[in-house]
Amino acid sequence: MDPEQTDLASRYAPAVARQRRIAPQQKGMGRVVWDAARIVDYVSGLDFVDPQRIACMGHSLGGKMALYAAAFDRRIAAAIGSDLGIGLSFSNWDAPWYLGPEVREPDFPRDHHQLLALIAPRPFLLIAGEDADGERSWPYLNAAREVYALYGAEERLGMCNHGTGHTPTWDALKAAYAWLDAQLGWEPAGQGAANAESAGG
Template identity: 35%
Template sequence: MMKTFYIAATVLILFSTVRAQPGSVNYDESKVPVYTLPALLETADGLQVTNTVQWEQQRRPEILELFARQVYGRTPKDPIAVRYEVLTENPHALGGKATSKQIKFVFHNGKKEIEAILLLFLPNNVQGKFPLFVAYNFKGNHSTTLDTTILYTKNFALVKEPNHPDWERGCQASRWAYDDVIARGYGIATMCYHDIFPDKPDLKDHSVVSLFPGYGKGEDAADEWQAIGAWAWGSSRILDYLTTEPSVDMDRIAIMGHSRQGKAALWAGAQDMRFKIVISNDSGAGGAALSRRKYGETIAIVSNIKPAWFCRALDRYHGREEDMPVDQHQLLALMAPRPVYVASAEEDRWADPKGEYLAAYHASPAYALYNLKGLPSATPPPIHQPIMNDVGYHIRAGKHDVTRYDWLAFLDFADKHFRK
């Protein structure tokens, strides 16, 4: 236990040190290098993409392949069996406004099992089918609410020692605007991301990755998937379960991810078209922010802090972002024609708010192919003035977090596109 705690503490110290040393992180806009983004609407053989057929049949698959090969790794196609067990159902949740359900997922390959628990809140006052948000939580389902009936999961005990404050119920409830979501007529599904891939060194054996054929047989290939790929895969498995809930409208599912889970949400949305709105909140490098700006968190910094997130192929571009065959505007463009929303925070310079905005702006030409509206200008909007086109964006006051302001903006964006 002491050895494991020491490793975790070392990672935390490194994370704090990287943030604290201004010489190692660029927060000076004048030091952003001149860069040229890889072409969005030009195929590998130099053809200009001028219509949606070319985009969908040629350019989009090219870009998706580049991100799989060079950034996130390839998601295996092997089927992993899963069984569901409804653990609790409470029709009087949130003061009677919602029905809560806790469903245990048991992923298995005939030799090994990995368990996860999905927490659902479904609105009681909606007639017919309703839209729903999917979003991972960081500190366990118990952290999102004060409800004492919410269960702890097996993997949480692996990543947090018994007296850690993250065991406290409701310790991140401020990030979960359940009442607002339910009041708008939406459901919400959340799961602790540690259940899918524990975000702590040396725990890969406890992740879903360990269930797939070939796991543990030698060193990872350069394009082998890692944590972000696994979290994206897990989001799609939540969708699989939701098809069994008759009141959920599968044509109106939004995925929202914050920080590292913003990275994973974008990769999930790129691969799984069943996510009809994709939302990134403060996702930074490897998420919504342009890598070539080399501002705040860079792929080298984040990969050194968390080497298990990205595939090994990305290592060759540390400090050489200009040589990457992709950048994050192309990832955002993979959502087209589905609405995509990027959210930033004014004080979160680590995540490069301007770089997040510019990526969304430069993704807009893919939306124009569908006669949809992207971002109007290369100049970001002022704080608290959201843009709610088919490509949306806001920057709010404050730091790296998910706030009620963010959720209300996400709901407004979803209302605009889901309630046409």
């Protein structure tokens, strides 16, 4: 285990152990989805929130949350995930606080293009930096795009690749916010929205 993963394991181990006692059959991502759904429950009831235009955005672990929450909760109208590692082999999805070691088995039958397909036709944007995600992420997006096409919504799935590493740049974030504005009709999109590619790479 590399030093970064060792550090994460020491930080997350108590929470993993507690979750295994509470719900031994539930994966870490299952708990993440449950937590996100409770947040949607709460914000949906706030007077100043439009429950039809709730979006979810996150980076790294938070990007994983955005992907899974949007796939399993249709109340989330749009999602943005930043450098989450869209392929199961792109990131530490085998960690016990995510999906566990089964996802590394050669015959594991699932991957995340299928989760992206569950989100269709709702908008999803992947922010990439050529770290966990980048040009190698296009096959996942393009596979899911076939389902988006059934809804005539291919342009609602895209990627903004700033190419500078794991942390998103401010320009990439501005492009993502403009894309979100355009998708949910908050305000006219600025030039940044054009930087979120919807065509395959």
